[in-house]
Amino acid sequence: MKYLLKNADVVNPAGESGRLDILVDEGRVAHMAAQIACADAQEIDLEGTNLMPGLIDMHSHLREPGYEYKETIATGTRAAAAGGFTAVAAMPNTYPVCDSEAVVAQILEKARAEGVVKVYPIAAITKGQKGEELAEMGLLRAAGAVAFSDDGQPVEDPRMMRLGLQYAKNFDALLISHCEDKRLVGNGVMNEGIMSAKLGLAGISRAGEEAMVSRELILAETLHTRVHIAHVSTRLSVELIRQAKKRGVRVSAETCPHYFAATEELVEGYDANTRVNPPLRTEDDRQAILEGLHDGTLDVIATDHAPHHRDEKLVEYSLAASGIAGFETAFGLSYTHCVLGGALGLEELVQRMSVAPARVLGVEGGVLAAGKPADITVADCRQEYTVDVASFYSKGRNNPFDGWRLTGKIRMTMVDGKIVYRDGAVVI
Ligand SMILES: [Zn+2]
Structure with a gap:
């Protein structure tokens, strides 16, 4: 199928931007120019929209294999497409854990057969995510793992993390750290402070995250290795990463929409959908996250x-599972709270959600140019809408932003030149 995408305002920080037509042929961008005519292409008028390189999510849980009652690769990638993502990286805390070539191959095969966006497996740092023995990183990487993480769990033993970083350095692989010192977190379920006292819920000390961020920065600095903070x-945490970057430490970092769109105040009412790890923090933290995104300390959303x-x-x-099903609210929350909130321009948002994740993971994407894969996201950044979790493609309806008014709606998602989502519906 040959498409001629017309009249969109192209936001393409790593390439040509502005009012451009884009010709898509055989899965790739064939041509970009102010005016293109092509008789045999299907023309799509995108007047009034912003067209971007496909959004890439470098941190997601697709739950398959093992937890198909929560999500599958089929449902998760449809939710991702609805959220404007053309590629997602999947964390290894599945069952079995993604710590073998067989599981990596299984995920890639499922994604090919049933997925609608690209799926990049992230493999475990330690076997079974148990923190005791390193996984076979070289083999896992050769099988298709794009990075390594024990996400869901920290690598508690600093010696093990050091070994992992040292080993990964041999092939410049990326380790992604879930920063949480369990001994400081204890049985906490929300941010520790006035709010947790008021609600009578056990608090999670912020030091549990920050102590581990410090540890990872020191390890990466002394070993001269890369590390990515999840x-x-x-x-x-933002300030520690900022200072480390100034010293030349090879660190990259991400935050998530819920940390700049919400605070612990949202826990009032005890909605279990607000339970997430790390927990929603304070307004001062929220401001610091926005500052970190603004100055680039935080590379990725x-x-x-x-x-x-x-x-x-x-x-x-206190018994609820931690986590937010976030694919389908990510762009709206980010546009509303970062761009309309003034911390980022739209171009910088595309940087954080497409260009930077491609660079950090070392995968294709993040740029639109002739010859590149036609992974394209189109959004209407003027459109206001109300979040309705009942309309999610994800099996997970656990999202505390149900009923929120947001601005910035995904209109179309194209993967390798195929339209997978358009005007409210997955079309594949
Ligand atoms: Zn995590």
Whole structure:
């Protein structure tokens, strides 16, 4: 299928931007120019919209294999397409854990057969994510793993993390750290502070995250290796990463929409959908996250899409599973709170959601140019709408932003030149 995408305002930080027509042929961008005529292409008028290189989510949980009652590769990638993502990286805390070539191959095969967007498996740092023995990183990488993480769990033993970083350095592989010192987190279920005291819920000390961020920065600095910090949520974490970058440490970092769109105040009312790890923090932290995105300390916005079955959330707060099903609200929350909020321009938002994740993961994408894959996201950044979790493609309806008014709606998602989502519906 040959498409001629006309009249969109192209936001393409790593290439040509502005009012451009784009000709898509055989899965690739064939031509970009102010005016293109092509008789045998299907013309799509995108007047009034913004067209971007496909959004890439470097932190998601697709739950397959093993937890298909929460999400599958089929449903998860449809939710991703609805959220404007053309590619997602899947964390390895599945069952079995993605710590073998067989599981990597299984995920890639499923994604090819049943997925509608690109799926990049992330493999475990340690076997079974148990923190005791390194996984076979070289083999896993050769099988198609794009990065390594024990996400869901920290690598508690600093010696093990050091070994992992050292080993990964041999082939410049990326380790993604879920920063959480369990001993400081204890049995906490929300941010520790006045709000947790008021609600009578056990608090999670911010030091649990920050101490681990410090550890990873020191390890990366002394070993001269890369490290990526997942889901940054506090002011001090941002500041530690900022200072490390100034010293030349090879660190990259991400935050998630819920950390700049919401605070612990949202927990009032005990909605279990607000339970997430790390927890929603304070207004001061929220401001620091926006500052970190603004000055580039935080390279990436990732969703940490973590779907759960409703029964895992329909319990009292302290028993509820942690996580937010975030694919389908990520762009709207980011546009509304970062761009309309003034922290980022649209071009910088595309940087955080497409260009930077492609660069950090070392995968294709993040740029539109002749010859590149036609992975394209189109959004109407003037359109206001109300979040309705009942309309989600994800099996997970655990999202605390249900009923929120947002601006910035995904209109179309194209993967390798195929339209997979258009005007409210997955079309594949
Ligand atoms: Zn995590």
